[in-house]
Amino acid sequence: MIRPASQKALLCAVALLLLTACIGCSRQPVGPKVSSVPNQATHEHLIRADLVKDTNGINWIPLQSVAKDLGLRIKEKDGKVKLGYTDAMYELMPDHSKALSYGKEIILPDAPIRQNGNIYVTANSLSKLLGTKVQTDGRDGRHVRLGPLSSVTPVPRSTGTGESQKINRFNIFSVNGNRDELVTYAKKFMGVPYEFGAKPYEQSKKFDCSSFTQHIFKQFGESLPRLARDQAQLGMSVTRNELQKGDLIFFSVPGRFANDKIVGHVGIYIGNGEMIHTWGDPGVQISSVDSGYWKEHLLSMRRVS
Missing domain, CATH: 3.90.1720.10 (endopeptidase domain like (from Nostoc punctiforme))
Structure with a gap:
């Protein structure tokens, strides 16, 4: 059995240890906060989003919901919508089929649209933009299945003198x-x-x-x-x-x-x-x-x- 005096000393020691740990952590350099981003490394990812169905029965996906779930920044300026991490990896414009994916021009199957201030894209266009499989769940109109973003180039081996x-x-x-x-x-x-x-x-x-x-x-x-x-x-x-x-x-x-x-x-x-x-x-x-x-x-x- 721990005596009151011993228990008090033990509590003080624990508090001191926790305080030291907190101070140590506060001195660490701060980087981008990525811990809240779901890991999408090995399987498709289910995104919750309010889809909009047009008169042809096609589901349109709110781009803001996709960006938020993937942990990507999204910004619209001068009519262009840019998405990315610390630099813009994707760029598109409402009502235009031309877009940029990792700096390369692509043609989207369906031009993005703007509705109620939000940008919407079809599953086919989002698939083309991100370079991965995209499907909408038409049963409840609230889910998008997204494959891993795997169509980007990993770090290269040494190339000698470079290409600049x-x-x-x-x-x-x-x-x-x-x-x-x-x-x-x-x-x-x-x-x-x-x-x-x-x-x-x-x-x-x-x-x-x-x-x-x-x-x-x-x-x-x-x-x-x-x-x-x-x-x-x-x-x-x-x-x-x-x-x-x-x-x-x-x-x-x-x-x-x-x-x-x-x-x-x-x-x-x-x-x-x-x-x-x-x-x-x-x-x-x-x-x-x-x-x-x-x-x-x-x-x-x-x-x-």
Whole structure:
């Protein structure tokens, strides 16, 4: 039997231990909150959504419900609807059959429509956009069956010198040999706001993760693709011990796709175990790659010059 004094000491010790653990957790770098996203890695996923049936008996799916269930951001601006994680992976427009899926133009079987302020797509068009099987449950008009998002390219093996197109606007600048200058230039944008699917910085004065790396590298003679997924196809693979300032670091998106080795975020290594990147508030920021969220989800590191 525990005596009152001993019981009090035990309770104090437990409270101290819990307090220490909480303080330790609060010091960890904060990354995207993905734990609430259902895992869709191995089987089809059932999404609850209020379908709309037209006069031809075709079910139309509310795009907002799909995006929310998949954990994707959705934003409409200038008539274009963009969906993605930290950069826009999909783009479409109401009443237009042309759309973009991972930066490539596709033709949707049925043009999206707008009704009561919401965007709706057919199962065939959503299947084409996401690259997976999509079916509606016509019995109750409230469910969509969605297969895993598996039509994206996993991280490539080392390709040697890469495929980036040289533009070298200032001639004297290049990534290789000017890595300190690249880091200094990137830091000038600290605090610039994050905006999902941001237009070019010169126009929007904002970045998402891949438009930031694209903008920085452009000033040093490297023309990077718009999406993080495509940027991860360039250059040569390097290990953590080989990392140099100016190398690109890519991160996974747990639970989003059939393969957890799909790129969802990118940053620029700046030395001392840190990277500069943009995500949410406060926009462009510096984070550790050797601890916390980003260490757990680090996927690959590549040198493009």
